[in-house]
Amino acid sequence: MTPSVTIDFVSDVVCPWCALGAKALEQAIANLAGEVPVELTYKPFELNPDMPADGENAVRHIMRKYGRSAEEVASSQETLMARGEAIGFQFDLEKRSHFYNTFDAHRLLQWALQEGRQLELKKVLLRAYFTDGQNPSNRETLVRLAAEAGLDAAAAREVLKSGAFGNEVRELEAFYRERGINSVPALVLNGRHLVSGSQSVEYYEQVIRQMAQASGEA
Secondary structure, eight states, X not given: OOOOEEEEEEEOTXXXXXHHHHHHHHHHHHHTTTTSOEEEEEEXXXXXXXXXXXXXXXXXXXXXXXXXXXXXXXXXXXXXXXXHHXXXXXXXXXXXXXXXXXXXXXXXXXXXXXXXXXXXXXXXXXXXXXXXXXXXXXXXXXXXXXXXXXXXXXXXXXXXXXXXXXXXXXXXXXXXXXXXXXXSOEEEETTTEEEESOOOHHHHHHHHHHHHHHHHHO
């Protein structure tokens, strides 16, 4: 039997390249079904840990943080939308007007992992933000999205209210920073092989096969 491959997908729910990478990886894993078993876990990374509660206008934030012109931002957004369309992920970057703090979203994802619904919640969060323009820092929004992902709404509300999983998120963020991951998406396969940036479906299939083969030979 082909050895399984573990993938830690380090990402943020307001990172568009993470959304593209997650969609491409999802398709790669589906294409390898029956050939290579894959265990996928999402790990936290905050692009803007100091973002205020009200967020910041997305275009102004990109211009300020990355030193880009309005024209460069517009060109990058066109590229994102085209790449998303090519793999079946819809970006509506007019609705996605702001960047927000995502700490609570990451806490909820850690809880969802414990509940066996992390992959479902991640997909819902990415769609809600990039396609529907919803605010992933709003706790009532997060509770509703958790329910959409098949989680218990009352339990989700209690997780958010209590501060649960906050330490786990901070520890995981520190763990990956200490290992040199300063930008996302970043995939760690079998705990040792790093793939940086958003890659194609075909590339993800290839690297998963290679990791499975290397594990089998070992």
